[in-house]
Amino acid sequence: MKTSPLKTASFVVCVSVAALHAPLSTSYAQGTAFTYQGRLSDAAGAANGNYDLTFTAYGAATGGLVAGGPVTNSAVAVSNGLFTTTLDFGSTTFAGGAARWLEIAVRTNGTGAFAALTNRQPFTATPYAITARNVTGTVLTSAIGGTYPNAVTFNNPANNFSGNGSGLSGVNASSLGGLSANQFWKVNGNNVSSGQFLGSTNNRALECVSTTTSPCG
Numbered sequence: 001m002k003t004s005p006l007k008t009a010s011f012v013v014c015v016s017v018a019a020l021h022a023p024l025s026t027s028y029a030q031g032t033a034f035t036y037q038g039r040l041s042d043a044a045g046a047a048n049g050n051y052d053l054t055f056t057a058y059g060a061a062t063g064g065l066v067a068g069g070p071v072t073n074s075a076v077a078v079s080n081g082l083f084t085t086t087l088d089f090g091s092t093t094f095a096g097g098a099a100r101w102l103e104i105a106v107r108t109n110g111t112g113a114f115a116a117l118t119n120r121q122p123f124t125a126t127p128y129a130i131t132a133r134n135v136t137g138t139v140l141t142s143a144i145g146g147t148y149p150n151a152v153t154f155n156n157p158a159n160n161f162s163g164n165g166s167g168l169s170g171v172n173a174s175s176l177g178g179l180s181a182n183q184f185w186k187v188n189g190n191n192v193s194s195g196q197f198l199g200s201t202n203n204r205a206l207e208c209v210s211t212t213t214s215p216c217g
Helices: 008-014 127-132
Strands: 016-026 033-042 049-058 066-078 082-088 101-108 190-193 196-198
Touching: 049 082, 066 082
Parallel strands: none
Antiparallel strands: 016 033, 033 082, 049 066, 049 101, 190 196
């Protein structure tokens, strides 16, 4: 679809993008893509036609380093100034929840240089991001990564841990699932019955002597 050509000077100075109700909203519950809606105007008023748009994520409102992109969406249809497009910066741009700002550049009819628009827009939380802070139920292994810095408490019989246990410390063996308190050796002795136990409570070596009536080794 052809659009009326715009003069470069007018385009650079007068074109602006205004975000609609929610600058960023997810289009799916999974994946890294989200929907962006905006309003595009030129010197003559509301824009109409096809425009090329580039989107770049920065770590600051001005200056700063590029955190993601640029993502270029060509021939985005604009009707009475309104447009909708999909952006995907991948999984690392927003890792750790650091603040990000969106810079937009635009050109018309696939020709000429992109004109960067002033005033970057801050990325805001979306409904799905808010929900993610209160997730319950089973979480896919592929969705979790990295090192958790704090202690993890399993306070429900349904909680479980799987793996080889390497790196664990301060584990209370008596609370491990699948073993009762008398099914493993304890450093302070194993209570067999009232007043009796296996093991030693002093610093002397424990010797096991086999007899005909009470074999122990």
